[in-house]
Amino acid sequence: xxxxxxxxxxxxxxEGKNCTLQCNYTVSPFSNLxxxxxxxxxxxxxxxIMTFSENxxxxxxxxxxxxxxxxxxxxxxxxxxxxxxxxxxxxxxxxAGANNLFFGTGTRLTVIP
Amino acid sequence: NAGVMQNPRHLxxxxxxxxxxxxxxxxxxxxxxxxxxLPEEGLKFMVYLQKENIIDESGMPKERFSAxxxxxxxxxxxxxxxxxxxxxxxxxxxxxQGYSNQPQHFGDGTRLSIL
Numbered sequence: 001x002x003x004x005x006x007x008x009x010x011x012x013x014x015e016g017k018n019c020t021l022q023c024n025y026t027v028s029p030f031s032n033l034x035x036x037x038x039x040x041x042x043x044x045x046x047x048x049i050m051t052f053s054e055n056x057x058x059x060x061x062x063x064x065x066x067x068x069x070x071x072x073x074x075x076x077x078x079x080x081x082x083x084x085x086x087x088x089x090x091x092x093x094x095x096a097g098a099n100n101l102f103f104g105t106g107t108r109l110t111v112i113p
Numbered sequence: 114n115a116g117v118m119q120n121p122r123h124l125x126x127x128x129x130x131x132x133x134x135x136x137x138x139x140x141x142x143x144x145x146x147x148x149x150x151l152p153e154e155g156l157k158f159m160v161y162l163q164k165e166n167i168i169d170e171s172g173m174p175k176e177r178f179s180a181x182x183x184x185x186x187x188x189x190x191x192x193x194x195x196x197x198x199x200x201x202x203x204x205x206x207x208x209x210q211g212y213s214n215q216p217q218h219f220g221d222g223t224r225l226s227i228l
Contacts, residue, residue: 004155036219041221042222043206043219043221046217049216089155101217103148105155106155
């Protein structure tokens, strides 16, 4: 069964600290993995997208890693800011079909001053 | 604003009424996707449309739900005879092409509440 699991479910960190969010998936065949940021009351916004051959991709203070062998990905946030408070969603795409996206339930990150 | 536009942002309906949710994709995008998000759950795919065509509706409930994307105008997600369980956030996304390596751009959703 194609599944995407994220951990932790929620996380609270102090402003300025780093954190790492995890995503494990069983989606096959694999096409790509995306991380989205979803602010409360808003739609998801794409942070990174990685294909099978990419191990890491950065977008400012966000760095995503991918291990396609172990089917794991992580999203590392450096020097967190209050505006980083949001849900971070891992989305895995299966080959064959544009609609074959599998969404994790997200990690709810709260950054406190 | 060149992003995906959804309206209304909030919609309240009584049980048995109809709900119509609209989505205007980004300029130049001809592929539209609808998702439903229940509280504390991930987004669930509902339907994928191109102009005037439904490509995949495997995530749509068999009854009461329908979607269209006419040649002119926004995509419409229609829910007839709404029930309490239809209360959710409904998100629309669009992409320029229908390939899985294309990023999808999301609207801010319509929050549907059923009284």
